[in-house]
Amino acid sequence: MSARRFAVRCLCVCLVLTLFFCVGVSDAVAAEDRPQSRPNILFILADDLGWSDLGCYGATLCETPRLDRLAAEGMRFTNAYAPAPICSASRASILTGRSPARLQFEFVTKPKDVSPPVRQLQPPPYTRDLPLEEVTLAESLDEAGYGSAFSGKWHVTEHYKRYLGWRPDMGPRQQGFDVAIEAFGSHTYAGKRSEQERSRYAVGAFPVDDVTGNAIRFMEEHRDEPFLMYVSHYFVHTPVQAPTTWLYEKYRDRAAEGPGDPERRAHYAAFVATLDHYVGQLLDAVDRLGLRENTLVVFTSDNGGHPEYADNAPLRGSKWNLYEGGIRVPMIVRWPGHVAAGTTCDVPVTATDLFATFRHVVGLPPAPQPLDGISLLPLFEGREIDLSQRELVWHFPYYHPEKGYEEAQVGIGVNDFAVSRTTPQSAIRVGRYKLIHFYDDGRDELYDLADDLSEQHDLSDEQPERTRQLRQRLNAALSRMNARLPVAATEVRP
Numbered sequence: 078m079s080a081r082r083f084a085v086r087c088l089c090v091c092l093v094l095t096l097f098f099c100v101g102v103s104d105a106v107a108a109e110d111r112p113q114s115r116p117n118i119l120f121i122l123a124d125d126l127g128w129s130d131l132g133c134y135g136a137t138l139c140e141t142p143r144l145d146r147l148a149a150e151g152m153r154f155t156n157a158y159a160p161a162p163i164c165s166a167s168r169a170s171i172l173t174g175r176s177p178a179r180l181q182f183e184f185v186t187k188p189k190d191v192s193p194p195v196r197q198l199q200p201p202p203y204t205r206d207l208p209l210e211e212v213t214l215a216e217s218l219d220e221a222g223y224g225s226a227f228s229g230k231w232h233v234t235e236h237y238k239r240y241l242g243w244r245p246d247m248g249p250r251q252q253g254f255d256v257a258i259e260a261f262g263s264h265t266y267a268g269k270r271s272e273q274e275r276s277r278y279a280v281g282a283f284p285v286d287d288v289t290g291n292a293i294r295f296m297e298e299h300r301d302e303p304f305l306m307y308v309s310h311y312f313v314h315t316p317v318q319a320p321t322t323w324l325y326e327k328y329r330d331r332a333a334e335g336p337g338d339p340e341r342r343a344h345y346a347a348f349v350a351t352l353d354h355y356v357g358q359l360l361d362a363v364d365r366l367g368l369r370e371n372t373l374v375v376f377t378s379d380n381g382g383h384p385e386y387a388d389n390a391p392l393r394g395s396k397w398n399l400y401e402g403g404i405r406v407p408m409i410v411r412w413p414g415h416v417a418a419g420t421t422c423d424v425p426v427t428a429t430d431l432f433a434t435f436r437h438v439v440g441l442p443p444a445p446q447p448l449d450g451i452s453l454l455p456l457f458e459g460r461e462i463d464l465s466q467r468e469l470v471w472h473f474p475y476y477h478p479e480k481g482y483e484e485a486q487v488g489i490g491v492n493d494f495a496v497s498r499t500t501p502q503s504a505i506r507v508g509r510y511k512l513i514h515f516y517d518d519g520r521d522e523l524y525d526l527a528d529d530l531s532e533q534h535d536l537s538d539e540q541p542e543r544t545r546q547l548r549q550r551l552n553a554a555l556s557r558m559n560a561r562l563p564v565a566a567t568e569v570r571p
């Protein structure tokens with residue numbers, strides 16, 4: 078235990094004793110907006126998992142019994158969003174509770190000597206690292222005496238020695254996590270398996286996953302003290318290869334009957350099923366350790382599904398753009414006694430909210446630094462709060478793909494199963510309406526998501542006043558965040 082955490086716990090004991098003698102124990106715990114006890118937090122982040130990839134979200138190919146059961150035991154959010162349509166930006170935002178625009182971390186991390194491609198406009202320089210000065214979830218919950226561990230994909234600093242390698246001076250330990258073990262687990266990043274190796278697994282068997290195993294060991298060793306366990310899976314990011322032959326064969330025929338490339342889709346379904354299995358192992362460990370009743374479990378994804386693998390319908394677009402398929406993600410929450418089982422929440426929320434939420438859950442006051450998220454605890458507990466005028470903002474000032482842009486598909490549709498050209502863009506959602514602004518030509522698109530989930534009917538010409546108002550709100554929000562904007566290609570950045 079760190080000296081800082083020991084001091085915090087001693088202070089907490091002193092405060093409780095003082096309250097007991099001065100105003101009575103009942104008054105000390107009377108604040109109705111604070112939890113009665115400090116729960117453990119198990120946060121599970123999937124990589125590139127699309128909104129429609131889980132059975133409980135309407136998947137037609139993948140089977141996800143453990144995540145479906147988690148939803149049945151808790152709350153499923155139908156309007157949950159990632160902070161960005163791309164990995165590093167979302168992860169930095171989740172860690173800090175601050176938007177990618179405010180962090181000026183809007184793309185994946187790149188080395189200093191790599192610049193974004195300049196086309197009609199010049200995008201901002203790539204961000205290399207999440208600054209150590211930013212307060213992370215682990216550092217924040219340390220104030221309440223929480224032990225913390227990180228297992229899996231970091232990806233908020235420049236790669237070290239190998240792809241996704243943790244920089245020794247900028248890793249999870251340097252950002253407040255007490256325990257952090259670097260491993261690829263059973264993901265294909267660790268190396269593709271030969272057909273001979275994949276065929277060794279009996280039906281129902283899966284490879285051992287160190288990302289999951291390390292998390293379970295931490296929970297076993299810290300079961301008697303409050304903890305934050307952040308499990309950041311590499312699944313279901315490319316390269317996609319079914320880890321076992323039996324899983325591929327299970328989905329092969331079914332994939333051939335649906336949309337997309339059957340071979341890719343069969344391997345992808347096996348990937349999703351593998352992720353589901355490892356999440357099940359984490360949940361089983363929570364039950365086995367007797368921690369179920371006092372553990373808040375939150376599951377979500379860092380961005381929308383990959384266009385060549387995920388069936389994102391009915392959503393338009395995919396990872397890398399700001400249509401719904403790029404940013405709407407599954408989010409499931411379970412916390413017995415606080416979150417009613419089998420419930421759904423249709424309120425638009427974002428994973429940026431989790432920083433403020435976790436602070437609220439453990440009894441900490443609002444963070445002193447500016448945040449772009451709010452506490453979702455009232456929603457977890459079924460209390461009504463008016464968020465009808467809340468602004469959700471996304472900012473992606475880059476062109477994508479970085480290579481092969483000219484060969485990429487020009488239009489962005491529903492289930493194209495192809496990488497499309499993405500141009501610099503920002504978006505705002507207020508209530509049922511969403512506006513996307515495209516910097517290349519200054520164009521705005523307006524959609525009523527309540528009636529047009531697939532974003533097929535642009536209302537900007539029919540509702541010019543609403544379009545103007547939302548554009549003004551978007552501009553004002555980006556200005557408050559000090560967002561970096563793309564500029565004319567001939568301009569010289571300071």
